Amino acid sequence: MSLTEFEWDTVNCARCSLCKWVDPWELTSERFAKVCPAVARYLFDAYSCQGKMDVALGLMRGELEFTESLLDIVYKCNLCGACDIMCKRSRELEPLLMFKALRAKCIEDGQIIPEHMFLIDSLKREDNVFGEPKSKRGAWAEGLELKDINKKKAEVLFHVGCRYSYDADLLDILRGVVDILQASGVDFGIAGSEEACCGGRAYELGYQGEAGNFAEDVQGRVKASGATTLVTACSDCYAAFKYTYPLLGKELPAEVLHITEYLERLLKEGRLNLTQDLGLKVTYHDPCHLGRLSEPYIPWEGSRGAYGRHTPPKEFRRGTFGCYDTPRNVIRQVPGVELAEMERIREYSWCCGSGGGVWEAYPEFASWTAAERIEEALSTGAEALVTACPWCERAFKDSVVESGAPIKILDLTELVLLAAGDGKKKSKE
Ligand code: SF4
Ligand code: SF4
Known part of the structure; x- marks a missing residue:
């Protein structure tokens, strides 16, 4: 998508500032009223969504040129x-798509920051975002004797993703997922070192062509494997499969489920039993990529006429159909667990700070954003912050280590595993 496709949006942004705040009808307190980490952290309007509309328009009209400050505004955004979502409460604009087109324009014009250069080089050379050797991608599964989907058929292809594949601190969570799948008798396989990045980050950084190549790679693997379902525990990968791939015209030939959706199914089918009373008060963080960003792609082709009217009428993704209820349904089935909600939840969820290449390029901004969320979690009185994305877990775990905040960080699968106890063993027998 080219930036010029969004000129109407940038001209017709009402400069109303709604994109900075939680919907006034949903607002609970002034303390947790903001939704945009970028403008909350850097304060100048230019860092907000509204500001980026001005920046994009200025570039398109030749009134602005690329400078270090301009790139700072473009890239200090978690996407x-x-x-x-807030803009679409009242306007029919596409700010997020415009941001991605703006980044693609930066790449086209050779305006890339060194941290992202490293990231994209790593993706091109090693198929992952960390600069780690591709050959080590499957090392986490050593000794587990899991089915190799490249050689044997399986009903379910378990896509691991870059973060879980290479982050040693999260290895227990990943192995826990495997434990649950095995205990529930799921016929699944992994691609091991043949697995590649989903390409979601490449798309976010503005490398649309590279993202398409990764999508084709996953498409080919799913097709060759004959798997009817693809399950992933990574929210970033999930959003790429559910939204970015169809946007690029590269739908996967299989049902795509996040692990939380698959857990709900296993519980419903009685293949997994939660028997242990955990006696724990938790709060739940909606990962952006599992929530509002996973809302399915809605195809539309047409044009804008007078007053910006869409012909034919266009249906917008307004944050309504993200995966919000499923994780909460699973949490509510865990015996002895009380769910205390934060103020900014579901489509208004505050980001963990990791998205859009911010974690890699601006660690201070990423950690400030995570700390904000930890503070909100603490305000609920919860003993644990539960989430369902390895990027969020990394950000929150680092934040808690740094601040010493008295709260545990748990993946939803860890909570389920703890509660499965005997139920899990029973299914294994
Ligand atoms: S981007 Fe949308 S919400 Fe933000 S100022 Fe413009 S019209 Fe208002
Ligand atoms: S995508 Fe997130 S960080 Fe970027 S401008 Fe919008 S709310 Fe702010």
Whole structure:
């Protein structure tokens, strides 16, 4: 998508500032009223969604040129989509798509920051975002004797993703997922070192062509494997499969489920039993990529006429159909667990700080954003912050280590595993 496709949006942004705040009807307190980490952290309007509309328009009209400050504004953005949802409460604009087109324009014009250069080089050379050897991608599964989907058929292809594949601190979570799948008798396989990045990050950084190549790679693997379902525990990968791939015209030939959706199914089918009373008060963080950003792609082709009217009428993604209820349904089935909600939840969720290449390029901004969320979690009185994305877990775990905040960080699968106890063993027997 080219930036010029969004000129109407940038001209007709009402400069109303709604993109900075939680919907006034849903607002609970002033303390947690903001939705945009970028403008909350850097304060100048230019960092907000509204500001980026001005920046993009200025570039398109030749009134602005690339400078270090301009790139700072473009890249200090988590692409979390909170502004996009808020804008669509009243306007029919596409800020988030415009941001991605703006980044693609930066790449086209050779305006890339060194941290992202490293990232994209790593993706091109090693198929992952960390600069780690591709050959080590499957090392986490050593000794587990899991089915190799490249050689044997399986009903379910378990896509691991870059973060879980290479982050040693999260290895227990990943192995826990495997434990649950095995205990529930799921016929699944992994691609091991043949697995590649989903390409979601490449798309976010503005490398649309590279993202398409990764999508084709996953498409080919799913097709060759004959798997009817693809399950992933990574929210970033999930959003790429559910939204970015169809946007690029590269739908996967299989049902795509996040692990939380698959857990709900296993529980419903009685293949997994939660028997242990955990006696724990938790709060739940909606990962952006599992929530508002996973809302399915809605195809539309047409044009804008007078007053910006869409012909034919266009249906917008307004944050309504993200995966919000499923994780909560699973949490509510865990015996002895009380769910205390934060103020900014579901489509208004505050980002963990990791998205859009911010974690890699601006660690201070990423960690400030995560700390904000930890503070909100603490305000509920919860003993644990539960989430369902390895990027969020990394950000929150680092934040808690740094601040010493008295709260545990748990993946939803860890909570389920703890509660499965005997139920899990029973299914294994
Ligand atoms: S909410 Fe939308 S229309 Fe209003 S300032 Fe933000 S981007 Fe512009
Ligand atoms: S995507 Fe997120 S960080 Fe970027 S401008 Fe919108 S709300 Fe702010």
